[in-house]
Amino acid sequence: MRSFLYAIAIGLVGAALLHIVIILSLPSFTGRDAYTRVQAFGEANRFFPLASEGNTLAPINDDPAMKTAVCTFSVENGPIRLFADGDVPFWSLAVYDEASNEVFSMNDRTSVSGALDTLIATPIQLIGIRKAVPAELEQSILVEMRGEEGYAVLRTFVPTQSRQEAATAFLADASCEAFTADQ
Incomplete structure (x- = not known):
């Protein structure tokens, strides 16, 4: 039972870290980061x-x-x-x-x-x-x-x-x- 709870805790921490990484990297994948948006304003x-x-x-x-x-x-x-x-x-x-x-x-x-x-x-x-x-x-x-x-x-x-x-x-x-x- 103890190892089962440990595995769940590790899984939750890993999932939380994965979600944070995805959220922080999303602007660079969508092309809607600040630099890309500013470049689109003009020359x-x-x-x-x-x-x-x-x-x-x-x-x-x-x-x-x-x-x-x-x-x-x-x-x-x-x-x-x-x-x-x-x-x-x-x-x-x-x-x-x-x-x-x-x-x-x-x-x-x-x-x-x-x-x-x-x-x-x-x-x-x-x-x-x-x-x-x-x-x-x-x-x-x-x-x-x-x-x-x-x-x-x-x-x-x-x-x-x-x-x-x-x-x-x-x-x-x-x-x-x-x-x-x-x-």
């Missing part, structure tokens, strides 16, 4: 704003007090520079790898001069850049990314309707481009 190296509830053609932004834009990128052929500047009360940036693990995050309070100016590169690319930092990167925040692909999420706070236009312009003017030393 790489360009911020795409998330829509409010009224526009069903674009992905939905579920927080009315925030405006959000996303950009997919690859650092395989060179670093990516993220830049945005504008008169918004608050902005934040989060950079994720292709497995949706957060690589880096910051906001306007932790940036240099309140503007978003970030360079994302592989460790090898950053070594070359740090040897001779180009003048245009002197105020930039350098971010090391171990993988080659990822996405960035840029959000800005819209406390009142009167700030809506400034927030929209901030996201529309944000850039997510391949960096070349002559920029």
Whole structure:
């Protein structure tokens, strides 16, 4: 009887672990993980704003007090520079790898001069850049990314309707481009 109860307990623990593994791996099997969904928004190296509830053609932004834009990128052929500047009360940036693990995050309070100016590169690319930092990167925040692909999420706070236009312009003017030393 004792071995029978032991076998049942082991079976239940094994079944629970199997269910947890299946549930956690489901997004990668369905193709509906965050990275795949962001890739479907449009071309790489360009911020795409998330829509409010009224526009069903674009992905939905579920927080009315925030405006959000996303950009997919690859650092395989060179670093990516993220830049945005504008008169918004608050902005934040989060950079994720292709497995949706957060690589880096910051906001306007932790940036240099309140503007978003970030360079994302592989460790090898950053070594070359740090040897001779180009003048245009002197105020930039350098971010090391171990993988080659990822996405960035840029959000800005819209406390009142009167700030809506400034927030929209901030996201529309944000850039997510391949960096070349002559920029």
